[in-house]
Amino acid sequence: VTRRAFVGATLVDGTGAAPLPAAAVVVDGERIAWVGRAADLGGDVEVVDVSGLHLLPGLLDANVHLVLNCDPDVLLRYEPGAYDELVLEAAQVTLRAGVTTVFDTWGPLEALRRVRDRIDAGEAVGSRIRCAGNIIGNDGPWSTDFFPPYGQALNPDVVARVNAHWEQGVGAELTWLPAEGVREAVRQYLETSGVDLVKYASSAHREGRFVALAPDAQRAIVEEAHAAGLTVQACTQTPEALKLALEAGVDLLAHGANTGPSPMPDDLVELIAERGVGCGVCLTTRRHVEAARVVPGNYGRMLDAAGQNVDALLAAGARLTLATDAGVFGVDWERSPWVGGLAAGVPDTPLHLGTAHVLWFRAAAERELGLRGLQAATRDVAEAYGLGAELGTVEAGKRADLVVLDGDPLRDPGAYERVVHVVKDGVLVDRGRLPERPVLTREVL
Amino acid sequence: VTRRAFVGATLVDGTGAAPLPAAAVVVDGERIAWVGRAADLGGDVEVVDVSGLHLLPGLLDANVHLVLNCDPDVLLRYEPGAYDELVLEAAQVTLRAGVTTVFDTWGPLEALRRVRDRIDAGEAVGSRIRCAGNIIGNDGPWSTDFFPPYGQALNPDVVARVNAHWEQGVGAELTWLPAEGVREAVRQYLETSGVDLVKYASSAHREGRFVALAPDAQRAIVEEAHAAGLTVQACTQTPEALKLALEAGVDLLAHGANTGPSPMPDDLVELIAERGVGCGVCLTTRRHVEAARVVPGNYGRMLDAAGQNVDALLAAGARLTLATDAGVFGVDWERSPWVGGLAAGVPDTPLHLGTAHVLWFRAAAERELGLRGLQAATRDVAEAYGLGAELGTVEAGKRADLVVLDGDPLRDPGAYERVVHVVKDGVLVDRGRLPERPVLTREVL
């Protein structure tokens, strides 16, 4: 196999260096062999001419849910195939869009693991998946932690069976236990589950406002995760839940700028920055924030508070990362009881993988984040997950994950929609074929 | 192909004749060629020795629902295969039990039609299916006519899509129309739907107590059905709805002994007998009736009234027929919101195809119906549906639908469970293979 060079583009390498015009990147097998000026390129390489375009590291999304539409018509219909086809479709939707690595922080573990392994082994095409399985301490999608109406309308045996794909023995029953009981359950989970990362519920999920797991239980989980060599992150929705997670020693925050209707106190802002945890943020555009203000309920106030938190975290130098929390939905998603109520009618809702990160970059541009915005979606995610040596920048020796855009993303966030090439592990992706077998993204029946 | 003779059994031929010991029945192709004493049997035949057994016409169930479990986990999971596999499984469950013909009076029409045609063409094995599609005037299973909670919990687009498999354009919107509008809608339905029989809602279904379609609308439906050469039957739950159906000119009553908490007046009893309509009855055992009396709600009173109605109808000489209203369910059926509430904990609930007719015969035996009970499940169903020339008795020239039992069904209704052979259209069924692809009848996942 010969080596292949992408030649002529302006390189934004993710290291923080200034863009390099007329650059060349040489890929050898799965890795980047050389980076430099096109003029200096030599040797026996197959040249791909990308003049006039911009070349970036493959993007990393710190928080996705490859299976997020949990309506019964989805979870029941695709249960026989164990959701593998949903996971694969989603991983191809993201790859096509240039997001070469996704961190799935809540989903049906067996399917995620199987598809992850097939992609890693080169048997399937898709974004690199790293997955957490359950949010420890939460029950499954049809429980009171997420969307109780389904649990009331369906056969309880079926509800329990579907929820179990998520719960994996570390669900809400842990919140009844003493901390040592939680530790024991988590240890067993980590020994057998094959997860890549650990996430737990510091806030309860649905109501948002409670502490799900007590401080000692949180510490026990962090210790077990670290003993297993894994990063650990928390779901937090209130200032106090955020503080507990930091005190417990988490490495990342799933959506660290979300603190409910009031912004976080200054000492918390500083603590996040000081600890250097990876702080996932769901940036939203002004258009979205303004429309949300007139929606009944708390959503507008929460977005405002989150916006203030982001400003403060940026000023304090916290390590913010792209974390869309997005998934894949069908054409009828606005009428879905599951997500429709959240999002119907508010423009720029960043709910859909493949476009949610573009909305994030638009919001980043509104805040003039510049290079920092790009790094938040590349290098900083990789480092927060302890993968900085392999992923996140265009440097010799790293995995060859590249995106080529038609436009300058530092000036025009719309460039992220104009993907020309995606390279993952050195392979030039045939984007036009993706997703190979559309499921939710095809027209319904 | 040689001819095959079933030799040595006691024949109960369904005509009303006394049982004939040591009989022989010769089958040639799809039809019965000869019936007589074994001693008189001659010619070139392949002999099947059934000495010591009883030979009967294949049973006919005047009222079944091959798709009856309408829980979302069933209707959503099997929607991609359009329910064909559910229909086929059910038709094999019934065939295995000796019910060679079933009249499906409410179900997803396309699937029923497709499987019916495959079985008729010999491409699939199963009971002969004759189907009505929708109960004209009712909406689908997840509507307020049947089980509203699903409609409230699920995506309305999905609910509408699933209901449409049943509604076929002749749903509850017809109850808003003038009679001529109903006539027009029904005419179109009958021109294009390919149904074998017509059923409409004289009573509204769910609440049971209303008249769904006005008298003129009922007459219009009957006229259109007859013009199309089809029998027509009504769903009735109250005395007045029953009267309206008879006045409209129906040929059959789906469950004519059900009149709610009080029995029907004498004049109605006589009218049913006089008209000679096929009057489907769901006989239930004493054990069931007694257990039902202590269940909260009206169910016990309704069974008592139905029992009184059956006694009066029998005395008046009405043409009662086996009509189980049964379907196929999985192991978790008692926890199903759809049917669990109806039946949980009451023994002998005749809900399951394959066994419901045996419970019916047990109840018939309690009433000492004798030969009349057998005829109600054979000849009388065939005649009520206008198929007396083809089905319902063991007579030369008719279709060769036979059941061989180990035991005398006139003395021991348990004999219906001890099926030794089933012949349909002259073919000896390989019962052990049925159902070929268990769906609901296999253990769940």
Add this chain to the structure above:
Amino acid sequence: VTRRAFVGATLVDGTGAAPLPAAAVVVDGERIAWVGRAADLGGDVEVVDVSGLHLLPGLLDANVHLVLNCDPDVLLRYEPGAYDELVLEAAQVTLRAGVTTVFDTWGPLEALRRVRDRIDAGEAVGSRIRCAGNIIGNDGPWSTDFFPPYGQALNPDVVARVNAHWEQGVGAELTWLPAEGVREAVRQYLETSGVDLVKYASSAHREGRFVALAPDAQRAIVEEAHAAGLTVQACTQTPEALKLALEAGVDLLAHGANTGPSPMPDDLVELIAERGVGCGVCLTTRRHVEAARVVPGNYGRMLDAAGQNVDALLAAGARLTLATDAGVFGVDWERSPWVGGLAAGVPDTPLHLGTAHVLWFRAAAERELGLRGLQAATRDVAEAYGLGAELGTVEAGKRADLVVLDGDPLRDPGAYERVVHVVKDGVLVDRGRLPERPVLTREVL
């Protein structure tokens, strides 16, 4: 007691005669003693100068519900006082607005009867009440016939107790009975209930689209009502239910122009006109109809069909009457689960007694009904209810029910809001004091 003369107004007497300027009406006791030109007035009378104003018969509303807000916070809070205070407040709201007689066609019978009798006896001030009690064949407000969510959330004993105030033994259980059973139940009801008029459910109420009572049952009710000397009317929502009611022989239709999403056939229009039944109509303004068209659901189509029906009925010469179906609500009515959903956000919703009839006259003016509109709210209501000899016009010998308006109602329907005097049974009402004890019309707690 001296006689009192209202002198100088333009008289629109309700008989169909042209308005008479500078008229005088002499009241003696409870009755009108003399009507003529002011110039011809003589004798010993106390003169009330109403020059420049318009004098009309007191208005009659053919269809009201003095207790219509059936939210639990109303029905539970005021149950200890047995709803008398609600009924009286409503009767004072209507009297103050010039509606001197109201026909309550569905409500808690004991309270209605008690307040009716107190008003008739002069012990309380309020519009003359004539009441039907229950709509025969319907269950109470918290049943599935009206608003099922309450029945599911509250103590079933309490639900049954509250519903019983309405049901009075002639609720939905009648729909289960043979016609003779219905007859018997209705006969007993009429013997003991003290109702002034009879109403039954030809359409089921909540779903709107079913026939609630079968033809023979309807005929039995009409016969019993007539035998008791009472008028009888039906609730109808579909063309077929309307036809059945007419065939059964009703005297009035509660809202005869409502036939669901499609207009009634021509033969029905003619039948209504021919029979001369009092046909209640809820006229709505163009503004309301247009706003309703964009509301989700069927409401807009139903209003359009009703509008077409009204046009056809007018052309055919049917006897249409003012029938608002209105009630009294508190300040929080738009958030009421009971009525909020129906009406929230659509302007000119004619839901509130005291103003609904003004909206009706505005809609009548849009149709240029002129004198006919006024008669529909006076003489025609009285005659439809068989009270033409006593009420409905300003003629000597009739009861002295008068309204004096500041403006010409034939030119400006807004004049109905500018009530100057109301006279009932010869007594000049002290309108400023009404309602004497505001309940729902006061600010909540």
Add this chain to the structure above:
Amino acid sequence: VTRRAFVGATLVDGTGAAPLPAAAVVVDGERIAWVGRAADLGGDVEVVDVSGLHLLPGLLDANVHLVLNCDPDVLLRYEPGAYDELVLEAAQVTLRAGVTTVFDTWGPLEALRRVRDRIDAGEAVGSRIRCAGNIIGNDGPWSTDFFPPYGQALNPDVVARVNAHWEQGVGAELTWLPAEGVREAVRQYLETSGVDLVKYASSAHREGRFVALAPDAQRAIVEEAHAAGLTVQACTQTPEALKLALEAGVDLLAHGANTGPSPMPDDLVELIAERGVGCGVCLTTRRHVEAARVVPGNYGRMLDAAGQNVDALLAAGARLTLATDAGVFGVDWERSPWVGGLAAGVPDTPLHLGTAHVLWFRAAAERELGLRGLQAATRDVAEAYGLGAELGTVEAGKRADLVVLDGDPLRDPGAYERVVHVVKDGVLVDRGRLPERPVLTREVL
């Protein structure tokens, strides 16, 4: 006023001393003037002969809810009277039963305060009330913290208005706030609310399994309560919530033996004993525990765990107190959505004030608690609430709260049902008149 002596009974004084036969207790005004042998009694006293009976301190219940039936038919009907009549009825039900002091730990504050003050001022008769108002951090009875179905079925304005009687500005919105925000809200509440004691949610209430308020928030509440001179207690349902409450420094635990489906770890048992906090326990009879085991759900396992906790706490010498958590209900309570589901069909459910404490003593007798059981219902409650100098024993100088029983409560817990006299603040209660105005305890309408 002369002094009154109760003479001849066996005195069980609550101090731990052995029963004193033939004792005398002299009451002077509101207080006990002298305690000794009847033989030593002298002076000018009015003698009440209680020979053959047993004399005890008035009982104290550490955890009651004088308004506990939160069905809409109760809370809406009695809202106009602001629940005062419910509170007073309940306080008279308890007084009649010999419970002279009740600590109301969750209820509608204004009503509780008003009735408390009227009783303290001698303007009304009833048990001495000390009240907490809201459980800080919980929303009202119709919120998701307690019974969400009501909130979904009723007018949201009405739901908010009723909930506000409980929430008082320190509801679930506090769980969104940083600890300092919680402190500020609680400080304001304590300055203005007039509560006697403080209770907060360490566990969330409805789900039972979450931590409602974070550790720092809990500490802030405890500090503010102590600064205001009040005792503070927590609602806890899990081991971790219990630990947090103890770490925060609470003085009492509302139901400290409840830790969900598994018993508490040993170190928690010891911590409770060591700290000497008042640990409310809901003792239940064996009959109740056994029946609960066969009820679906977790209830049986929770009772078993609680039973083990009680044993361990007793062994460790913890200060357990009578804490029934009971209220007053009407005759239809088993059909109440609010409590019916909890308790229907399980015997000895300790839900009803007036009898729940007797069930508690029966359960105490099953555990052979002897004198310690009596002290848990007298002296220990008083001391836990810091009222040991005034209440809880029969000693000279203390408030004259006495109960005279016909039977020896140390041998026969049924003696607590045979109350002969109740004295409160020196006044002999006219028990036969109580409750003076039955509300829930009268037959319904």
